[in-house]
Amino acid sequence: MTSTLPSSGAAAGPRTSKRTEMLESRPVNLDGFVEEWPEKGLVAMESDFDPAPSIRVENGVIVELDGRPRAEFDFMDTFIADHAIDVDVAERANAVPSDEIARMLVNPTVGRGEVLDLTRGLTPAKLLDVVKLMNVVEIMMAMQKMRARRMPANQAHSTSARDNPIQVAADAAEGALRGFAELETTLGVLRYAPLVAIGLQIGAQAGRGGVITQCALEEATELDLGMRGITGYAETISVYGTESVFVDGDDTPWSKAFLASAYASRGIKMRFTSGTGSEVQMGNAEGRSMLYLEIRCILMAKGAGVQGLQNGSISCIGVPGAVPGGIRAVAAENLVCNMLDLECAAGNDQSFSHSAMRRTSRLMPQMLPGQDLVCSGFSAVPNSDNMFAGSNLDVEDYDDWNTVQRDLQVDGGLRHVRSEEILAVRNRAARALQAVFAELDLPRITDDEVEAATYADSSADYPLREVLEDLKGAQSVMDRGVTGLDLVKILERTGFSDIAENYLQVLRQRVSGDLLQTSAILDADFVPQAAINDANDYAGPGTGYRLTGERWAELKRLRHVTSAENPEEEVS
Amino acid sequence: MTTTLGPADYPLSVRRPDLLRTPTGTPLSDVTMAAVVAGDITNEDLRVSPETLQMQGEISDAVGRRQLAENMRRAAELTAVPDEEVLAIYNALRPRASSRQRLTEIAERLESVHAAPLCAALVRESAEVYEARDLLAPEGE
Numbered sequence: 001m002t003s004t005l006p007s008s009g010a011a012a013g014p015r016t017s018k019r020t021e022m023l024e025s026r027p028v029n030l031d032g033f034v035e036e037w038p039e040k041g042l043v044a045m046e047s048d049f050d051p052a053p054s055i056r057v058e059n060g061v062i063v064e065l066d067g068r069p070r071a072e073f074d075f076m077d078t079f080i081a082d083h084a085i086d087v088d089v090a091e092r093a094n095a096v097p098s099d100e101i102a103r104m105l106v107n108p109t110v111g112r113g114e115v116l117d118l119t120r121g122l123t124p125a126k127l128l129d130v131v132k133l134m135n136v137v138e139i140m141m142a143m144q145k146m147r148a149r150r151m152p153a154n155q156a157h158s159t160s161a162r163d164n165p166i167q168v169a170a171d172a173a174e175g176a177l178r179g180f181a182e183l184e185t186t187l188g189v190l191r192y193a194p195l196v197a198i199g200l201q202i203g204a205q206a207g208r209g210g211v212i213t214q215c216a217l218e219e220a221t222e223l224d225l226g227m228r229g230i231t232g233y234a235e236t237i238s239v240y241g242t243e244s245v246f247v248d249g250d251d252t253p254w255s256k257a258f259l260a261s262a263y264a265s266r267g268i269k270m271r272f273t274s275g276t277g278s279e280v281q282m283g284n285a286e287g288r289s290m291l292y293l294e295i296r297c298i299l300m301a302k303g304a305g306v307q308g309l310q311n312g313s314i315s316c317i318g319v320p321g322a323v324p325g326g327i328r329a330v331a332a333e334n335l336v337c338n339m340l341d342l343e344c345a346a347g348n349d350q351s352f353s354h355s356a357m358r359r360t361s362r363l364m365p366q367m368l369p370g371q372d373l374v375c376s377g378f379s380a381v382p383n384s385d386n387m388f389a390g391s392n393l394d395v396e397d398y399d400d401w402n403t404v405q406r407d408l409q410v411d412g413g414l415r416h417v418r419s420e421e422i423l424a425v426r427n428r429a430a431r432a433l434q435a436v437f438a439e440l441d442l443p444r445i446t447d448d449e450v451e452a453a454t455y456a457d458s459s460a461d462y463p464l465r466e467v468l469e470d471l472k473g474a475q476s477v478m479d480r481g482v483t484g485l486d487l488v489k490i491l492e493r494t495g496f497s498d499i500a501e502n503y504l505q506v507l508r509q510r511v512s513g514d515l516l517q518t519s520a521i522l523d524a525d526f527v528p529q530a531a532i533n534d535a536n537d538y539a540g541p542g543t544g545y546r547l548t549g550e551r552w553a554e555l556k557r558l559r560h561v562t563s564a565e566n567p568e569e570e571v572s
Numbered sequence: 573m574t575t576t577l578g579p580a581d582y583p584l585s586v587r588r589p590d591l592l593r594t595p596t597g598t599p600l601s602d603v604t605m606a607a608v609v610a611g612d613i614t615n616e617d618l619r620v621s622p623e624t625l626q627m628q629g630e631i632s633d634a635v636g637r638r639q640l641a642e643n644m645r646r647a648a649e650l651t652a653v654p655d656e657e658v659l660a661i662y663n664a665l666r667p668r669a670s671s672r673q674r675l676t677e678i679a680e681r682l683e684s685v686h687a688a689p690l691c692a693a694l695v696r697e698s699a700e701v702y703e704a705r706d707l708l709a710p711e712g713e
Contacts, residue, residue, distance in 0.1 A: 075705050082697075083639065116636065220659050227655055229618055243705065247667045252707065254698035255665035257643075261691065262658045264647030267620030305643025341637065483615040488608055497605075504605055511600050512585035512592050513620045513628045516644065518637060528583040532635055535579075 027354035034322045041285025041293070044276070044320055044329035045132060050292045053126035055094045060087055066125040074243040076296050079253035083303030084340075086120040093121030098129040105134070105142035105339070108540030112145055119339040124295045127339065131291070131332040136365055139331045144369035145538040146338035148308075148531035149519035150545045152370030153181040154413030155345060156380035158200055159387035162459045163192035165199030165470075166430050166445055167385070170453035172200045173429035174422050175380035176207025178398065179414040181521040182345075184235065184377060186216040186387050193217055194477040195442070195470060197230045198487065199433055202499060206429035209502030210522035212269065212515070216388075219259060226268040229484025229507050233269035233515070235310050235345065235376070239300050240274065241293025244284040257304035267510030269520065271308035271343060272301040276326075276333055277319030290320055294333045302340045307518045309337050310376045312347020312366070315389065321352040321362075331365035343519035343531070345376035351383065351390035359392050360404075367404070367412050370545060372519045372531075374412050382458045395457070405555050411547045416557045416572065427454040428499075435494035436487060442473035577627050578634040584627060595621045595651065622648040642690070649688035665698055671711045675699040 016024075023029070038047040056064035062081035063070045073081065101118055104110040119127070134142065158172040172183050185200045187193050197215040204211040212232035215225055225231045239256055240246040246253070256272065263270035274297035276290035285293060294311065301309045313320050313330045320326030330347060337344040346366040353359050366374050378401075379391035386394065393401065402416045430453035434445040443466055452462045484507050491500035505526045509515050515522070520530035538544030547555065563569040581588050585600065592600035594617040607613050629644030650658060661678055664670045670678075675695055682692040702708045 075701050075707075078701055086638065113636075120636075219662070223659065224655075229615065247707065250666050252665065252667055252698065252702070254694060254701065255662060255667075258646075258665050258691070258694060259662050261643055261646035261650055261694075262662060264625065264643055265620070265650035265653075265658070267618075302639055305639035305641070305646075307640055485608065485613065485615050485618060488605075492605060492609060501605060504603075504608060507618045508600065508603055509585065510618050510620055511594050511603065511624070512583065512589075513624045513644075514583040514585050516620075516625075516628055516647075517582065517632065518640065527586055530582065532579045532582040532631065535635075 027356070028358060030354040031352075031358070032318065032322050036323055038289070039287055041280040041288055041290065042319075042323060043289045044323050044325045045128065045289050045291035045332060046325070047289035047292070049287045050128060050289050051125050053094060053123050053129050055090050055123050055126075057087055057091055062087060062090065066123050075252060076241065076243055076246070076300060079303055080124065080296065080299045083257075084299040085123065089117065089121035093118040094123060094126050098126065099133055101130045102133040102138070105130070105146065106138045108145065108538070111539060112536060115146065115339065116341055120341070124292060124299060127295050127336055128289075128292050131335060134332070136328045136331055139328070139335050140365050140369040143331070143335050143338055143365070143371065144544065145536070146335065147369070147371055147536055148338065148341060148343055149372045149529065150534045150536045150538075151529065152411055152413055152545065153373050153521055154179065154378060155182040155184060155373040155376050156180040157185065157377045157386055157388050157391060158183050158203065158380045159185050159187075159385060160196070160381065160459045161188065161385045161387070162462070162465070163188050163196055164459055164462055164465060165192070165195040166433055166449050166453045167381070167456065167459050167462055168196050169199035169203030169206070169429040169433045170426040170456065171381045172203030172213070173207035173425040176204045176211040177417050177422060177425050180378070180380065181211060181413065182233065182373060183211055183213045183380070184216060185213070188387055189467070189471070190217065191471045191474055193221065193225065194230065194474045194482070197225050198436065198477070201230060201232070201484070201503065202432050202436060202487070202491070203429040205499045205502035205506065206432055207425045208524060209498075209505060210524055210526050212506065212522060223259070223262065226263065227266050228482070229510070230482075230487070232506055232509075234263060235271050235273060237270060237272045237306075238274065239272050239297050240278055240282070241288070241296040242279050242284055242286050244286070245279045245282045248282060248284070253300050253304065256300075260304045260306040264513075264516050267513050267516070269515040270306060271310055271345060272297075272304070272306050273310040273314060274298065274301070275311050275313040275316050275347065276329055277313050277316030281316050281319050290326075291329045291332055295336050298333070298336050298340055298342065302342060306342075307516060307520070308343025308345065308372070310345040310347075311337050312349065312376065314347055314376065315350050317347070317350050317352040327362050327365070334366060334371060341518065343372045345373040346371035348375040348392050349377040350388060351392050353392075362392060368408065368410055370411065385459050399559055402555070402558055406558060409547050409552070411545070411551065411555065415554050416559060418572065423454055428496075430454065432491060432494075432496045432499050435496060436490050439490045439494060440473075440477065440482065442477070443469040576634070577630040579631060582631050584624070591627060592624060593621055595619050620651065622651045625651065646690045646694065649682075649686065649691050652686045653682075653688065661695070665695070667702070667707045668709050671709050672699050672703060673711055674709075675702070
């Protein structure tokens with residue numbers, strides 16, 4: 001066919017319209033998109049190369065799983081068959097047609113417990129078969145019922161491009177005050193970890209007592225800081241969906257299961273981490289779809305007896321984000337986590353798009369139905385300071401987030417806080433850290449740094465630290481065996497009794513073990529709220545978690561709300 | 573314990589503080605700021621006891637979380653194992669880190685020294701699977 005397109009006649013190629021030029025310059029076109037390649041596992045959740053569901057049980061042992069006989073099991077199959085799937089219901093559950101299970105998931109008159117009684121026996125391929133039938137709205141409907149805890153919550157990152165512990169403390173204090181239930185940090189220079197983890201903990205307890213904190217490091221150091229009581233929980237315990245990638249990560253389901261018991265033995269809350277796209281990104285998806293492999297991860301976590309999982313693609317979000325239906329698959333993986341009765345820290349974590357509209361649409365499937373933790377890393381620092389490679393949401397989005405909560409009457413775990421209150425907790429966190437550093441004979445925190453922390457936005461707003469001196473100090477914290485209890489004592493004797501008391505309350509949780517139960521967080525009265533005493537009881541309209549009363553009144557407030565009686569006045 | 577705990581007992585720190593003691597035997601109610609300042613509380617006190625983990629496991633079981641309960645019971649066993657040894661066992665369980673003999677020794681030690689049969693079973697099971705999947709280190713390493 002002869003082209004009928006107009007030609008510019010110039011060597012620069014065909015002439016484009018002003019419209020096309022405008023669209024070409026839109027941020028969304030900076031994002032990467034790629035065709036599916038199912039043979040290599042570059043496909044979200046619908047692949048001809050995924051196995052068909054099957055199960056066979058003999059003498060109480062699963063001898064066939066998704067078309068594979070036991071003799072051919074890889075270690076994931078073995079672990080899932082022997083630990084994750086409840087054999088007593090397996091054959092009955094897998095015999096239920098997938099569309100029937102999918103309908104039970106969206107039908108509010110079918111209780112969560114009734115669904116769990118089936119899902120605890122399903123194979124990976126069967127779970128995939130069920131969620132494949134569901135569109136994104138159905139996935140959200142199911143999430144609303146199936147998430148473990150009734151009241152949703154949120155988690156933030158507090159990090160610093162300069163690993164500045166004062167910045168981390170001040171931003172943790174602000175984040176805690178704004179409503180995050182959990183705060184996470186990590187490092188640019190790993191040796192800074194003890195100082196930054198101390199800053200995070202003190203900042204959190206200065207902002208709102210009971211917020212729990214973690215420092216993402218390699219497994220052994222992370223456990224060490226936890227055992228000392230410098231951090232309160234752990235999350236970056238990665239698991240993978242294929243044996244080869246698991247081994248590349250220098251772990252197995254048995255090493256990770258042992259680690260889960262190790263954390264629990266010290267009274268420390270822990271969850272695993274996994275996500276769609278990690279296997280294909282690490283180059284060995286064994287020709288399976290991203291969601292099929294992720295479902296194997298979720299089952300592995302279940303089998304290990306860990307209370308929860310951080311999933312929702314997390315650091316691999318660029319992979320599902322680039323393929324058709326990828327963000328639907330990410331929502332589906334959160335749902336499967338819910339269907340297996342695990343706490344879900346639901347992603348909305350690493351940044352994946354230049355488009356504000358795409359960033360928002362990506363978080364709707366978790367924010368609207370609610371998740372145990374809607375984000376597993378809203379950046380409570382500017383993304384330029386985010387050492388987890390940036391988040392889908394950062395401090396620039398605080399007011400937008402609060403407004404969306406108010407517009408849709410949805411609880412995303414945050415609230416607007418007046419500037420004076422924020423300045424007060426930032427200042428107090430920085431002063432408390434100043435006192436702790438002085439008592440521990442660590443490099444001095446100056447009054448100028450405290451002043452900077454009070455009013456700063458990013459790490460660029462702080463005086464530079466003597467990094468080498470700080471690193472020596474960090475090492476001495478480890479060498480001297482400084483513990484959380486030491487920090488409590490220092491805070492108490494230096495005039496920060498309130499922060500000391502909050503910190504001690506968090507440490508006391510390790511004695512009770514209450515935070516080891518599914519989806520446990522601490523409320524402002526230090527009462528553990530888990531999927532036991534705050535179990536999700538959604539059963540249709542008018543039931544489950546409802547944003548009403550005092551909490552709704554709180555979320556009606558924004559930075560600028562005009563008084564109805566006096567339009568000249570703001571009431572925030 | 574004569575009765576089995578259930579969801580009504582959770583959170584233990586609020587509903588059943590009478591049952592909670594630190595590993596050194598201090599009642600949780602005695603873990604106060606005054607006691608901390610007086611130096612009566614050590615970091616060792618701020619740990620979970622095996623009895624408490626067993627109780628949490630009962631609650632997990634009662635709400636239908638079998639695997640979580642099993643983890644609580646393995647954890648109860650590990651409370652007796654020193655930090656360094658816990659980390660060493662974890663490292664030994666990494667792929668191709670240990671020979672079959674080494675894993676067997678770890679399992680035996682868990683059983684005989686630490687009275688940790690559930691953890692020992694997990695280690696033994698890993699040895700079986702690692703052998704089948706060629707994930708053992710050669711003997712002598």
